[in-house]
Each structure stands twice: as C-alpha cells, then as structure tokens.
C-alpha cells in the first residue's frame with residue numbers, strides 16, 4: 001500500500017489511537033516555538049491538524065499541505081482561531097507556494113516518508129524569506145535503527161508505513177547544503193525514560 005493510501009486509512013483513528021510519538025511531538029513543538037511570531041507559516045504534512053491550532057496562534061497566515069485527502073478532511077473539520085488554508089499536494093513535487101514567501105516552514109513526523117532529504121531542504125530554503133526558519137520534529141534515527149516506524153492498526157491488523165532512515169548527519173548536511181544555519185538540535189525522551197534512545201529529534205534551521 002502506498003504512503004498516501006496508508007494515511008487515508010489511518011486518518012479515521014489517527015487522533016484517538018494511543019501514540020506516544022504523536023503526543024510528544026505536539027508537546028515539544030509548543031515548547032520550542034512558544035513566544036515566537038511569524039507572518040506566514042507553511043505546515044508540511046498537516047495530517048489531522050494536531051499542530052495547526054498552535055501554528056494559527058503564532059502565525060498571521062497558515063498554509064497547511066498534505067497529500068492525504070482523508071487526513072486533510074479531518075484537519076478541515078476542526079475549528080481554529082483563524083482559518084488555515086488547506087492544500088492537497090504531494091510534497092515530492094513542486095510546493096504550492098511562491099519563492100521567498102514564507103517565514104516558517106514546519107515538518108512534524110513527515111520526513112521519514114521522504115526519500116530525498118536534500119531535495120526537500122532545497123525546496124524549504126527556496127520557500128523561505130531571508131532569515132526565515134525551518135522547524136523539524138521527527139522520529140529519532142536511533143529509534144529507526146531499532147526498527148521503529150509509523151505504524152497503525154486497521155481491522156485488527158498492524159500496518160507499517162514505508163519509511164526511509166535519515167541519520168542525524170544527513171539532516172545537518174542537507175541543511176548546510178541548502179544554505180541554512182543550524183540554530184538548534186534537540187533530542188526528546190518519554191518522561192523518565194532517559195536511559196533509552198530518544199524518541200524524537202528536533203532542528204531549527206535559519207535561512208541565511
């Protein structure tokens with residue numbers, strides 16, 4: 001099953017499934033970007049809109065993109081402080097935004113499904129205005145080395161979604177190669193679980 005089909009199926013239960021990765025991502029995104037304000041935010045892989053309400057608080061304008069129509073349907077059904085623009089698009093193709101038009105690009109739990117990390121960073125750099133920021137929160141590669149990936153239950157069966165491993169150095173190199181400066185790298189554990197590999201990794205890159 002394609003990644004797109006998998007998320008179309010998962011959409012109905014994505015919000016209600018037990019999912020520590022989803023929940024921790026929501027927490028750290030709010031922690032790391034608290035107090036920031038952006039004129040224009042481009043949210044990549046919006047899913048069911050878990051983080052969109054927060055982005056609507058810190059951004060004057062939010063454009064949220066996903067290639068799963070069912071995920072977008074879930075996201076559009078929620079109410080937000082201001083109305084984000086939801087766009088159905090495959091982010092491995094051209095992005096639905098003008099060059100240098102965005103002040104924050106966000107990726108939450110999407111890059112494991114993107115094979116060409118370098119190309120993705122180049123597109124993020126092109127979308128951002130000078131000084132704009134690229135925020136990333138993803139499943140930590142250390143977890144991927146242990147075989148963890150996005151997985152959901154449907155009709156009593158477990159389904160794994162196609163995922164690519166991106167090493168920590170891949171993110172750093174992709175950022176440098178595209179013309180970003182790395183402003184932050186964070187590693188995040190489940191509460192009281194710091195003796196195990198971190199669950200999430202976060203980055204904040206700045207366009208220079």
Ligand SMILES: C[S@@+](CC[C@H](N)C(=O)[O-])C[C@H]1O[C@@H](n2cnc3c(N)ncnc32)[C@H](O)[C@@H]1O
Pocket residue numbers: 003004007022025044045046047048049050051065066067068071089090091092107108109110113114150
């Ligand atoms: C694990 S969900 C994360 C959703 C949301 N960002 C969150 O943190 O809850 C990954 C999302 O990325 C989307 N996605 C994956 N590959 C994509 C692509 N090539 N183009 C657009 N969306 C994509 C999926 O449809 C899915 O909604």
